[in-house]
Amino acid sequence: MVRRIALIVVFAAAVAAGCGGERSRPRPRPASGPGPVAGPALEAAIALRVAEYGPAARDRLRPSFAVAGVPYPPARFLLLGLKRERELQLYASGAGQPLRFIQSFRIAGASGALGPKLREGDHQVPEGIYRIAYLNPRSIAHLSLALTYPNDFDLARAAEDGRDPLALGGDIMIHGGGKSVGCLAIGDLAAEDLFVLAADSDWHSAVIIISPVDFRRATLPFGYRAPVPWVDQLYTQLRTQMFSLPAPARFPATSVAAGAY
Numbered sequence: 001m002v003r004r005i006a007l008i009v010v011f012a013a014a015v016a017a018g019c020g021g022e023r024s025r026p027r028p029r030p031a032s033g034p035g036p037v038a039g040p041a042l043e044a045a046i047a048l049r050v051a052e053y054g055p056a057a058r059d060r061l062r063p064s065f066a067v068a069g070v071p072y073p074p075a076r077f078l079l080l081g082l083k084r085e086r087e088l089q090l091y092a093s094g095a096g097q098p099l100r101f102i103q104s105f106r107i108a109g110a111s112g113a114l115g116p117k118l119r120e121g122d123h124q125v126p127e128g129i130y131r132i133a134y135l136n137p138r139s140i141a142h143l144s145l146a147l148t149y150p151n152d153f154d155l156a157r158a159a160e161d162g163r164d165p166l167a168l169g170g171d172i173m174i175h176g177g178g179k180s181v182g183c184l185a186i187g188d189l190a191a192e193d194l195f196v197l198a199a200d201s202d203w204h205s206a207v208i209i210i211s212p213v214d215f216r217r218a219t220l221p222f223g224y225r226a227p228v229p230w231v232d233q234l235y236t237q238l239r240t241q242m243f244s245l246p247a248p249a250r251f252p253a254t255s256v257a258a259g260a261y
Helices: 002-016 040-068 152-161 188-200 231-243
Strands: 076-082 087-093 100-106 128-130 132-139 142-147 173-175 207-211
Touching: 040 087, 040 100, 040 132, 040 188, 087 188, 100 188, 128 152, 128 231, 132 173, 132 188, 142 188, 173 188, 207 231
Parallel strands: 076 207
Antiparallel strands: 076 087, 087 100, 128 207, 132 142, 142 173
16 A cells, blocks of 8 residues: 555656746656556556546537548647747648648747747747647646657757757647646646547657748748757748648638747
8 A cells, every 4th residue: 555655656746747948957857757667557647537527628629620621639629829920820730631621729928039949948838749648637837738848850950050959958748728848838727628638549659830920821930040050940830730731721810929939
């Protein structure tokens, strides 16, 4: 019994980690890390959260899926995070369908400026194409989806630049609440919706794109200066991915000053 309690305490501490603030001490492993250890304890914690929040979250999600003509749960989904517009767009599809726009969530909190994340402690929200590393049922910010930052592109560019691959930062999440450092805070209800969607779906195949702006309808702000030479390469990748997505029929009105937010 004592051993079981100790394991539960260790597990709770692991899944409680999130991105309310980035760690400042050196890491002995790549910053993305494996997160909580997969197994019955994590699966049970996720199942408890889905049982608690699932009915209401599905009730909120299903009307948008029905309008888009996509079954719930979908065969796959994609999230497009737009930093300047402070918007997180959800796309999904059924088996054999192309991705379709489902709905948007407001980004309530983030930090930094337009441009990629380069190092731990720079308070930047990463930019790139990521996957979901794991579902965090006991995040310090309610519920969260952990992203696979740094990805292979981030690590390769760090090596080219001579930056320490163990000092790129990590614990990047899409989470609840209204404030964040280096992550995307979308409020508790939206976090519940995406957590339940991910748990109901094949979240391992989900794609997460984070871009400085919506390149389908905007350009980078006048005077924007790339912090590193390879930004053009990154943004070409993001444009290609973005233009393969169906644009929402009606973009929500956004008015956010360029730069810090």
